[in-house]
Amino acid sequence: MNFVEGPFTHAVIVETDLQFSLPELGRACGVEVTLLESLVHEGVLTPHGDHPTQWRFEGSVLPRARTAARLLLDLELGVAGTALVLELLDEIDTLKSQLRRFRG
Amino acid sequence: MDFKDYYARLGLEKSATPDEIKRAYRKLARKYHPDVSKEPDAEAQFKEVAEAYEVLKDAERRAAYDTVGTQHGGQQDFRPPPGWNSGFEFSGNAGDGPDLDRSDFFEALFGRAAAGMRGAHRPAHAGGDDHHAKVTIDLMDSCRGGRRTISLQLPVRDAQGNLQLQSRQLDVNIPKGIRDGQHLRLKGMGGPGHGTGPAGDLYLEIHFAPHKLFRVDGRDIYIDLPVAPWEAALGASVTVPAPDGNVQLAVPAGSPSGRNLRLRGKGLPGTPPGDFYAVLSIALPPAGDDAAQAAYRALASSFEGFNPRAALEMTP
Structure with missing residues (x-):
């Protein structure tokens, strides 16, 4: 069965046009907000604002927050371990893109 | 539907202790987790490992699964016996596992509800999942x-x-x-x-999707631009396809292969917009016939002192 939902859907670019509150980011990642709070306290995510109720996360953190949540839950890593894995994954990404540029 | 041997999936005997189950899962999860794995079918593999662990780590579910497995007796085709799970009341936090689709086999045993989103209790009028x-x-x-x-x-x-x-x-x-x-x-x-x-x-x-002409890096768009040796040597004005349509590009005299020619602001639109780069590659005309070979020989005699490998020479 096919259906087109109409008339048409307004889409916004998450990375440039959106900010998340703590509950919004929790919903977007499919996890409890306490898990995100622990990632903030570990320095994995850096929101604007002092108190969790005032926190605003840049839209660009979404992929990182989702990856962090998956690593925490699926690999049963601690928060510090998750932070370390994320940094290593970032480094691998950087090296891979340098390698691509090097190879042309 | 196929009976799923969760013990075999984790490489375990049926007598495995909870610690052994946890160890086996963590080892396989590190190997197959889509975020860290280089295995080609990591996602599918991880799904199966996670499902096996979700059943075997929970004492109630494991007991139920063992009961079914004993009754089932090793045939491949599996139907859950009617009312098989009436003796079990699952108290566990239903959706505390990874947020993945479960197999039909899992759902037949533990129900659709158990295969839901991770996270604890949902209020009656909660918003839908993202x-x-x-x-x-x-x-x-x-x-x-x-x-x-x-x-x-x-x-x-x-x-x-x-x-x-x-x-x-x-x-x-x-x-x-x-x-x-x-x-x-x-x-x-x-x-x-x-x-x-x-x-x-x-x-x-x-x-x-990969484009047949353009490569993209962030906001910038690249095209490989072949030029004739005399165009690279003497300079030329060439027509280049760009995302907005054709553009005229001036190739400066003496351009080496690999030189990037930039058209500022002609990459992906935005504030600021990206740039468009033509990456020069020097295309050799084939030396197919006598006239072409004579032309290459004339070129060689005009450049007798030219050594393309000067940079490779070792100092004595």
Whole structure:
């Protein structure tokens, strides 16, 4: 069965046009907000604002927050371990893109 | 449906202790987790490992699974015996496992509810779940922006409760200048709300289909531009296809192979817009006939002192 939902859907670019509150980011990642709070306290995510109720996360953190949540839950890593894995994954990404540029 | 041997999936004996189960899962999860794995079918493999662990780590579920396994007796085709689980009341936190689709086998044993989202209790009128999907668009869709119809595959239950893939088509405005790897949010297009709660949102991870001429790096667009040796040596004005249509490009005299010629602001649109780069490569005309070979010989005699490998020479 096919259906087109109409008339048409307004889409916004998450990375440039959106900010998340703590509950919004929790919903977007499919996890409890306490898990995100622990990632903030570990320095994995850096929101604007002092108190969790005032926190605003840049839209660009979404992929990182989702990856962090998956690593925490699926690999049963601690928060510090998750932070370390994320940094290593970032480094691998950087090296891979340098390698691509090097190879042309 | 096939009977799933969860013990075998984790490489364990049926007598495995909870510690052994945890160890086996963690080892396989590190090997197959899609975020860290280089295995080609990591996602499918991880799904199976996670499902096996979700059953075996929970004492109640494991006991139920063992009972079924004993009755089942090793045949491949599996039907759960009617009312088989009436003796069990699962108290565990239903959805505390990874957020993945479960097999039909899992759902037949532990029900659809157990295969839901991770996280604890949901209020009666909670908002719907946010959904995520990856979609591939053309580079031109980003350069021009505008409406595109996007097809998504959506797992849906039919009247018999079987899981089927339904094709869902969405008319989406692609914002001009969206980059590869960025996400779009479509408000209210995710999972339905519970009670009077609002529907969740749909997030689309955008990727560009490979283009036959252009390469994209962030906001910048690259094209390989072959030039004749005399164009590179003497300079030339050449016509180059760019995303906005053809452009005239001045190749400076004495351009080496690999030189980047930049057209500022002609990459992906945005504030600031990206740049467009033509990467020169020198194309040799074939020395197919006598005249062509004579031309190459004349070239050689005109450049007798030229050594293309001067940089390779070792100092004595």
